[in-house]
Amino acid sequence: MDRREFLTAGKRSGTAVHSISKTSARTYSGLNAYNGQWTKNEVVHLLKRCMFGATLADINYFAGKTMNEAVDELLNPTAPLPAPPVKDYDGVTGATTPDNDVVAGETWVNSVNNDGTIQSRRRAAFKKWWMGCIIQQDRSIREKMLLFWHNHFATETVDVGNANFLYKHVNLLRTKSLGNFKQLVRDITLDPAMLIYLNGRLNTATAPDENYARELQELFTLGKENNPNYTEADVKAAAKVLTGWRADSNVNTFPSYFTSSRHDSTNKTFSSFFSNTVITGRTGTTAGDLELDDLLNMIFARNMEVSRFMAKKLYRFFVYSEIDAAAEANVIEPLAQILRNNNWEIKPALSALLKSEHFFDVLNQGAMLKSPLEHAGAICREWGVLFPNAVTEYADAYGMWNYVMTVAANYQQNLGDPPSVAGWPAYYQVPQFYELWINTDTLPKRNQFSDLMIGNGYTRNGKKIVIDAVAFTKTLSNPADPNMLINELFEMLFRIPISQQAKDQLKKDFLLTGQDQDYYWSNAWNIYIGSPITTNFNIVNTRLRGLFKYCMNLAEYQLM
Known part of the structure; x- marks a missing residue:
């Protein structure tokens, strides 16, 4: 009997949902508003799921609020977005085109430079900076939602190559993390980093590339569990809709843009799954936008499939990996309905989930394994580890963040570089899910990091990060x-x-x-x-x- 079965034993005196057999349920709680006790135990549960660890200061702060007030504050960030990454690297040695226009310690995000050496160093700075954003996160769910979307719309830094595109991509995910899902899908479709990563920039009328068209449906909106579902013909038709988009690395806003001469202007016919929809081919400068809107309207018209798919993704990230019959009926279906009723706004669905009796159910507390980023980030945050000042000592700060990021990567979560377009297997691989994070290689590494931090700490340039007990x-x-x-x-x-x-x-x-x-x-x-x-x-x-x-x-x- 595992922990969940043990905790479940003797707790099923309540009335079950009639359509669900008793043996199929782990818990019968649902999306009804939680009205149980609100103690530090519940506060810590909420914070560890919504942030990278729960610091004593945060616990005490939210313990002074009601549950509704705490969730509302987490879902409505007021802190400014993190300052952009800076030049912490040598911008000359080995570079054919040094980035002398960027002063050391200043940001490079608006500096055009396509030199491979410079871009490699900027990618490294970008990853360090992102780890710093996690460690220095504000008192909200924003950074955790960024990780959620980074796993959902996965890209890899080396494949994208251009660090300016990478920053633009992550900034998009962070700023839109609690907004409208349908709009975010549209923005991601035209995002320069995604156009590079899934070959959208190579997708032309004469050589359609199906890569993004496939993942748009399988990984980003519909999933692959539906029966019936989209067909191979739908992938080919969607690829034609998406022809003509490109990314520009020579303009300091690093935009995407549409070239009508590269666009397939023929009509695109889809399968019966999409009600045999025909997207009318267009020409001219607006053709790409108009056909993209038609494509997304067609996909999101399959609102049951899209909403259930996203409800499950949110559930597995914030609550628990297993979705049994009771969770499907009592949580997933009503959560999907909230997404549909609110025109794909993410915040109302998250609010209902995080305020629900199911979220605070004792069987869902302590039921997930920390991801490597959650483990490493929480050690730094919860124990109050002091890092060098990111403005006056930026090189040392970036070096320390790089160390923590490398630690998490060594136990299988490399920030910015999930192993594939599907993200990290621990978020989707049946039946192990989160259990994949812990094995004979990663557990000793986790303990080595915590031992080091409570011991001698990590020293760089005469500065040290360490837990001051x-x-x-x-x-x-x-x-x-x-x-x-x-x-x-x-x-x-x-x-x-x-x-x-x-x-x-x-x-x-x-x-x-x-x-x-x-x-x-x-x-x-x-x-x-x-x-x-x-x-x-x-x-x-x-x-x-x-x-x-x-x-x-x-x-x-x-x-x-």
Whole structure:
């Protein structure tokens, strides 16, 4: 019996949905508004799913609001967008066309330079910067939604090549992350990075390229589970609709543009799945836009398929990987209906999901494994790791962000570079899903990173990022009380209950150094606070580091 089956046992006294057999359901909760208790436990669950970790400051902040207020604030970012990436690299050595127009420490996002060496260095800077955006994220769901869309509309940095296009692409996903899905699909279709990645710029009347036309239907809107579904003929017809679009790397706004002479102006006929729709061929400068609108209107007219597909994607990213009959009826169907009723606006659907009894159901808490980015990002954020100033010490900041990004890549989530157009397998591969993140290679690497950060840290150019165990403990409500310290620590770190016996044993082993009385810790802490000399600091620091290291190596630490 696994954890979910164990937790489910004995909890099914409620009335089941009549059309669902009891044996098919993991939980019977649905999209009804959650009206249960709102404690720090629920706050932490919400934050870990919507952000990269839950810091103590964020937990305390949202605990002072109602559940509705907390979700609304997360879904309505007010912080400005992150400042764009800067030149942290050597812009001369090895370059045929150095980017001397960009001053070190200033942004290159509007600088035209097609030199391969320069673009390679900009791509590296772009990836470092993105990791920095995660670590420095604002108090909203925006960065998590960016990862959701990055996985959904996957691109790879080397395949795109041009870092200016990559920044434009990510900026589009970030700014439109909580907007209209149909509009976002249209924007992505004409996005220069996507035009390069899926060969849209090579798609012409004389040589139609089916790559984007296929993924538009299979991966981006309809999915491949429907029966009936789009046909190969539909892929070919859609490819013809999309002919003529190109990307310009020689203009500092890095636009896409349409060339009518490269466009197939014949009529395009689709299958019975699309009601035998005929998209009338056009000519002239507006032909591309008009036919694209016709194509998207035709696809989104299959509103049941599109809405269910997206409801499942949102569910698996924010709630749980398995969708059984009960979840299908009680969550997916009403969530899909909300998408349709709100003309494809994402925010109303997310709001309903995150405020639902199903989201806060105990069976959905601690039921997901942290992705590598969630694991590495949360270690930096939750423990209050201090990074160099991104403005005055940009080279060191980028170097530190690069280290964290590389760590996550080493345990199989390379930011900016999912393994294929389908994204990371852990988000879609049946039946393992998130379990793919943990194996005999990646788990030791996760523990090595947490061990390093609570140990000697990572040093670069004489600067260090490290978990300051004592500084972190000072942020707790009553660090002199070992019981409150343990409880508040576990409340933040773990998403499934830890027994009192286990807590007491950890307290004794680490904080009390094998003794039985709580004052062995309280006295040590108070003596340090009263006289923070090196000897007193080392006593409490050694105990805390041992406790924190042990906690981060527990299997439960990998859950969220």
